[in-house]
Amino acid sequence: MTARIRNRTGQFFRMRRFKTQVKSVTDTSSTILGEAVARATPAPIASRIRGLSDRSMAWLFITPAIALLLAVNIFPLIWAIYLSFTNFRANRPNAALESVGLSNYSRVLNDPNIWQAMQTTAHFVFWTILLQTLIGFSLAYLIDRKFRGHAFWTTIILVPMMLSPAVVGNFWRFLYQPQIGLFNHIVSFLTGIPPSSFEMLGSVRLSPWAIIIVDTWMWTPYVMLICLAGLRSIPDYIYEAAEVDRASLWRQFWSITLPMALPFIMLAVLFRGIENFKMFDMVTLLTGGGPGSTTEVASITLKREAFESWRTGRASAFAIILFVAVFGLANIYVKALNKVKQR
Amino acid sequence: MSSTAHSVVEPSVTSKRVAATIVVAYAVITMIPLVWIVLTSFKSPPDSISYPPKIVFQPTLEGYCNLFTTRTRQTPEYIISLGAPTSTCDEITRSRNMVIAGPSNYWPRFQNSLVIAFGSTFLAVSLGTLAAYGFSRFKVPLAEDLLFFILSTRMMPPIAVAIPIYLMYRQLGLSDTALGMILLYTAVNVSLAVWLLKGFIDEIPREYEEAAMIDGYTRMQAFFKVVLPQATTGIAATAIFCLIFAWNEYAFAVLLTSGAAQTAPPFIPTIIGEGGQDWPAVAAGTTIFVVPILVFTILLRKQLLRGITFGAVRK
Numbered sequence: 001m002t003a004r005i006r007n008r009t010g011q012f013f014r015m016r017r018f019k020t021q022v023k024s025v026t027d028t029s030s031t032i033l034g035e036a037v038a039r040a041t042p043a044p045i046a047s048r049i050r051g052l053s054d055r056s057m058a059w060l061f062i063t064p065a066i067a068l069l070l071a072v073n074i075f076p077l078i079w080a081i082y083l084s085f086t087n088f089r090a091n092r093p094n095a096a097l098e099s100v101g102l103s104n105y106s107r108v109l110n111d112p113n114i115w116q117a118m119q120t121t122a123h124f125v126f127w128t129i130l131l132q133t134l135i136g137f138s139l140a141y142l143i144d145r146k147f148r149g150h151a152f153w154t155t156i157i158l159v160p161m162m163l164s165p166a167v168v169g170n171f172w173r174f175l176y177q178p179q180i181g182l183f184n185h186i187v188s189f190l191t192g193i194p195p196s197s198f199e200m201l202g203s204v205r206l207s208p209w210a211i212i213i214v215d216t217w218m219w220t221p222y223v224m225l226i227c228l229a230g231l232r233s234i235p236d237y238i239y240e241a242a243e244v245d246r247a248s249l250w251r252q253f254w255s256i257t258l259p260m261a262l263p264f265i266m267l268a269v270l271f272r273g274i275e276n277f278k279m280f281d282m283v284t285l286l287t288g289g290g291p292g293s294t295t296e297v298a299s300i301t302l303k304r305e306a307f308e309s310w311r312t313g314r315a316s317a318f319a320i321i322l323f324v325a326v327f328g329l330a331n332i333y334v335k336a337l338n339k340v341k342q343r
Numbered sequence: 344m345s346s347t348a349h350s351v352v353e354p355s356v357t358s359k360r361v362a363a364t365i366v367v368a369y370a371v372i373t374m375i376p377l378v379w380i381v382l383t384s385f386k387s388p389p390d391s392i393s394y395p396p397k398i399v400f401q402p403t404l405e406g407y408c409n410l411f412t413t414r415t416r417q418t419p420e421y422i423i424s425l426g427a428p429t430s431t432c433d434e435i436t437r438s439r440n441m442v443i444a445g446p447s448n449y450w451p452r453f454q455n456s457l458v459i460a461f462g463s464t465f466l467a468v469s470l471g472t473l474a475a476y477g478f479s480r481f482k483v484p485l486a487e488d489l490l491f492f493i494l495s496t497r498m499m500p501p502i503a504v505a506i507p508i509y510l511m512y513r514q515l516g517l518s519d520t521a522l523g524m525i526l527l528y529t530a531v532n533v534s535l536a537v538w539l540l541k542g543f544i545d546e547i548p549r550e551y552e553e554a555a556m557i558d559g560y561t562r563m564q565a566f567f568k569v570v571l572p573q574a575t576t577g578i579a580a581t582a583i584f585c586l587i588f589a590w591n592e593y594a595f596a597v598l599l600t601s602g603a604a605q606t607a608p609p610f611i612p613t614i615i616g617e618g619g620q621d622w623p624a625v626a627a628g629t630t631i632f633v634v635p636i637l638v639f640t641i642l643l644r645k646q647l648l649r650g651i652t653f654g655a656v657r658k
Contacts, residue, residue, distance in 0.1 A: 054481055057562055061477030065470040065533050066489070072530035073496040076507030083507070090510060139369060145354040145362035155644050156370045159377065162640045166593030167629050170612040171380050174622050180392045182379055217373065225648050229656045267655060278500040281593035285612055302502045307598060312506060319503030326498050
């Protein structure tokens with residue numbers, strides 16, 4: 001049951017384009033030999049023997065998936081880039097289309113509401129990741145004590161992350177009701193505060209935390225699972241050696257456990273960071289961005305611009321900015337992750 | 344605590360007990376909201392909104408009846424004139440001075456979810472298996488860049504993708520159609536399928552196919568008769584992941600569908616009764632929607648780690 005990040009992760013981490021000098025290591029000597037034979041044989045005979053050449057065969061396998069992605073992902077993206085330079089409004093499809101240059105971008109970047117939304121998103125991402133990493137890693141550490149029944153309880157803990165954030169998030173709206181909701185009554189039971197004295201979703205101060213709690217409830221198992229893989233990847237002999245050297249448990253934790261699990265923790269943080277940066281469904285159903293705009297994360301602002309104000313051009317500009325931001329941050333982060341892995 | 348007979352790395356009995364207690368406590372707390380959903384689905388509407396919340400109550404199927412029907416209020420005389428109730432739901436509805444007017448939209452929405460989730464999963468896994476085999480076995484020019492490109496399509500916020508898709512589908516007549524949603528979910532899931540399946544296929548020794556090809560199989564025959572049977576577990580696990588994504592998806596569904604092709608996630612929050620949200624019905628809808636996923640989670644528990652990290656971490 002050793003978990004390890006294999007060399008394929010390397011591809012994932014090595015996200016830099018055009019810099020990959022390492023040739024693909026996937027082909028074994030036999031295909032190289034096969035190619036050599038194919039090259040040595042005159043072309044008509046080769047094609048008669050092998051049917052299609054390996055290269056055209058490869059494209060035959062890959063093209064359908066790539067074509068679909070081009071049609072449903074890349075073409076729309078290019079269209080969005082084009083729209084971001086125009087004054088297009090989706091609710092007035094027949095109005096004359098004017099090019100507005102970069103003004104959509106400058107408007108987005110100078111819009112205080114959008115900066116407010118970015119700040120809200122950053123707050124949400126920071127706290128959810130901090131809480132999920134702390135709780136998730138601690139749980140993984142405890143589960144790795146391998147007590148009896150740990151596999152069963154691990155499966156139970158994993159359940160929330162498999163459910164629909166929209167459908168379950170919607171139900172949390174009920175749990176958070178001040179009079180009738182279970183959450184307020186549990187808090188009241190534990191602290192003595194009257195259950196109807198606070199509103200998780202209605203108050204400016206508490207609503208960001210209401211969302212953070214649901215997200216942490218849902219996604220802590222995700223971080224836990226990846227951390228658990230990290231802890232299980234540490235070979236026993238390292239601990240045995242530490243024991244021989246009479247290193248204290250505390251020392252073992254800081255010098256062995258944490259550094260060796262760090263790449264896994266960072267991977268979990270990367271995935272959670274990207275996902276929570278895009279967060280839409282759960283927040284929409286819990287608060288819809290309210291009260292006022294206290295929980296309006298970037299995706300909700302984007303949705304309001306695009307599908308309520310119908311400023312499609314400007315919304316496209318904002319979408320492109322968001323995409324570039326995720327992509328750029330993820331790239332920087334992956335470089336840091338690679339440094340940690342190489343240590 | 345140390346220097347006992349067993350292995351030095353085996354945690355002590357005390358530390359195991361402490362760990363077990365904390366983990367079990369966490370597991371129990373984390374299940375409370377889910378247990379509450381199931382309990383609420385069996386409550387009557389007045390019980391569901393009682394103050395303080397009721398833990399002990401008279402279970403009823405009213406929530407499930409309300410989920411699947413629409414009802415109208417009638418005079419008691421009219422209800423008596425209808426004669427004996429024909430079903431349990433009929434009886435429950437009449438006890439509230441109402442009669443069943445017809446089926447609700449839940450079942451059609453649930454069917455849409457089924458069609459779209461299974462359709463897109465089938466397509467994504469088919470395309471994904473082909474592409475994964477291509478990447479795994481052939482020298483593809485710029486393979487790493489292509490693989491990264493495939494992954495990066497997952498990084499876009501769904502709303503950002505939805506703007507041009509919305510416009511494109513309006514032009515093509517695909518808005519609010521099951522086909523449009525299937526294509527969209529297929530595109531989103533293909534990236535996951537390629538990454539996961541490439542990992543699974545990489546693990547199948549290529550000597551198998553080479554032996555088959557020496558025996559006279561063509562590349563295609565070798566793929567279908569040798570590689571596919573070997574990759575069944577991987578394909579099944581990938582399919583379940585795709586299915587779960589499509590099943591749970593909300594953002595695209597709420598923006599691109601409104602009626603004919605609407606799936607269950609955007610529909611469930613809109614279930615309302617007289618005077619506000621009908622929480623038992625919402626809970627019933629949520630329970631029915633969530634149970635298949637619980638089953639899949641248990642089936643998948645060994646492959647879960649691989650799935651959620653796009654195959655980056657394997658056990």
